[in-house]
Amino acid sequence: MKRGAIMVLGFLFLLFNVSPSSASDDRRQKWWKWPSSAGNSICSSVVLPLYGNVYPQGFYYAQINIGHPPRPYFVDPDTGSDLTWLQCDAPCVHCTQAPHPYYRPNNDLVPCKDPLCASLHAGDHRCDDPGQCDYEVEYADGGSSLGVLINDVSLVNLTTGVRITPRLTIGCGYDQIPGPSYQPLDGVLGLGKGKTGIVSQLHSQGLIRNVVGHCFSSRGGGFLFFGDDIYDPSRVVSTPMSRDYRKHYSPGYGEVIYGGKPTGLKNLLVIFDSGSSFTYLSSQAYEGLLYLVTKELSGKPVKEAVDDKTLPFCWKGRRPFRGIRDVSKYFKPLALRFSSGWRSKTQFEIPLEGYLLISSRGNVCLGILNGTEVGLQNFNIIGDISMQDKMVIYDNEKQTIGWTPANCDRPPRPDAMSI
Numbered sequence: 219m220k221r222g223a224i225m226v227l228g229f230l231f232l233l234f235n236v237s238p239s240s241a242s243d244d245r246r247q248k249w250w251k252w253p254s255s256a257g258n259s260i261c262s263s264v265v266l267p268l269y270g271n272v273y274p275q276g277f278y279y280a281q282i283n284i285g286h287p288p289r290p291y292f293v294d295p296d297t298g299s300d301l302t303w304l305q306c307d308a309p310c311v312h313c314t315q316a317p318h319p320y321y322r323p324n325n326d327l328v329p330c331k332d333p334l335c336a337s338l339h340a341g342d343h344r345c346d347d348p349g350q351c352d353y354e355v356e357y358a359d360g361g362s363s364l365g366v367l368i369n370d371v372s373l374v375n376l377t378t379g380v381r382i383t384p385r386l387t388i389g390c391g392y393d394q395i396p397g398p399s400y401q402p403l404d405g406v407l408g409l410g411k412g413k414t415g416i417v418s419q420l421h422s423q424g425l426i427r428n429v430v431g432h433c434f435s436s437r438g439g440g441f442l443f444f445g446d447d448i449y450d451p452s453r454v455v456s457t458p459m460s461r462d463y464r465k466h467y468s469p470g471y472g473e474v475i476y477g478g479k480p481t482g483l484k485n486l487l488v489i490f491d492s493g494s495s496f497t498y499l500s501s502q503a504y505e506g507l508l509y510l511v512t513k514e515l516s517g518k519p520v521k522e523a524v525d526d527k528t529l530p531f532c533w534k535g536r537r538p539f540r541g542i543r544d545v546s547k548y549f550k551p552l553a554l555r556f557s558s559g560w561r562s563k564t565q566f567e568i569p570l571e572g573y574l575l576i577s578s579r580g581n582v583c584l585g586i587l588n589g590t591e592v593g594l595q596n597f598n599i600i601g602d603i604s605m606q607d608k609m610v611i612y613d614n615e616k617q618t619i620g621w622t623p624a625n626c627d628r629p630p631r632p633d634a635m636s637i
């Protein structure tokens with residue numbers, strides 16, 4: 219892993235599921251057994267430690283254990299996409315550098331008629347080869363993975379202390395095109411709400427409630443969890459997931475609040491994306507925010523500075539800054555305000571640590587970037603930097619997104635979790 223500079227801009231936000239060219243329809247009927255959900259009596263969770271940080275490393279990652287015997291893989295937890303895939307020796311046509319040997323697939327191919335295959339190919343699902351399910355996913359930064367779906371077991375510890383080995387459908391990715399935000403990992407952990415998402419798969423096997431969350435620590439690391447028995451719901455602020463925009467985890471439209479005051483930068487379609495290290499605003503809102511921030515700095519002893527290439531706006535003081543505390547006189551906290559129902563509003567607070575960082579040269583840099591410039595069109599993305607030191611909870615059953623301030627340094631102990 220490279221240090222000292224931001225080498226990678228985590229940015230995994232699924233743009234397309236592309237089905238590789240397909241021709242003939244397969245009309246043979248095939249029966250596929252689908253595991254049934256085990257009612258409402260589920261009260262276990264899975265907690266995975268996270269490693270990495272927003273700066274200088276530029277991404278967080280988790281370890282999953284796949285195969286028989288289980289082998290470890292480092293994957294990028296991505297709420298912006300559904301499919302979990304590993305760089306795969308199938309053999310590999312084009313793989314990128316990875317921390318572990320490429321995954322060696324078993325022969326348990328997912329057939330084309332499988333509902334998970336169909337859900338990946340929404341719209342034009344045809345089966346060239348009924349025996350397998352080809353996939354291609356393309357992310358917002360232009361990176362992609364092409365491969366085939368397989369079933370394999372994953373070794374998972376439940377918070378109840380039980381160790382299980384559920385069979386999961388994952389992608390064996392044998393042809394990757396790295397985007398500019400490419401990360402040197404073994405694959406992606408798809409936490410999106412689609413059927414192929416890990417959470418949905420564990421849920422349909424009756425193992426957990428259909429809830430996923432993360433807690434990124436500003437000191438690095440943190441944890442990820444599936445299921446709902448590790449937080450106190452009464453302390454969580456939540457807002458409904460958008461009914462109009464369902465593809466990603468979105469609370470709908472929000473307004474930027476700066477220093478506690480509405481800014482008029484509103485009607486911003488917001489998405490929570492753990493696959494993105496930084497936060498992105500579409501150009502108008504970005505420019506509006508820059509205006510407010512620079513206006514606030516005028517007359518103060520800070521000057522614009524050139525620093526890391528990926529962070530276009532940095533400022534230096536008379537002496538190098540050592541921490542965010544050194545700049546607290548110069549900046550104001552931000553927030554995003556969402557309407558969470560008839561006349562009620564919910565606010566997602568972004569303290570200085572959630573949008574500023576101190577570079578290795580001791581400058582303070584804006585951790586919010588221009589989304590329009592990187593092709594995000596009108597989407598506004600809340601990335602890892604703004605979600606640090608909070609538990610962020612995506613409840614696919616209640617259809618809500620919630621958050622609560624938290625110490626993310628250590629996963630909660632199992633005995634402290636049950637209510």
Ligand SMILES: *[C@@H]1O[C@H](CO)[C@@H](O)[C@H](O)[C@H]1NC(C)=O
Binds near residue numbers: 283373374375
């Ligand atoms: C499960 O828990 C055991 C015992 O605490 C630990 O040694 C092991 O690494 C854990 N395995 C996984 C897959 O998390």
Ligand SMILES: *[C@@H]1O[C@H](CO)[C@@H](O)[C@H](O)[C@H]1NC(C)=O
Binds near residue numbers: 505
């Ligand atoms: C943001 O990006 C758009 C599109 O590339 C560009 O036109 C605009 O000038 C950028 N704004 C800033 C402040 O960089």
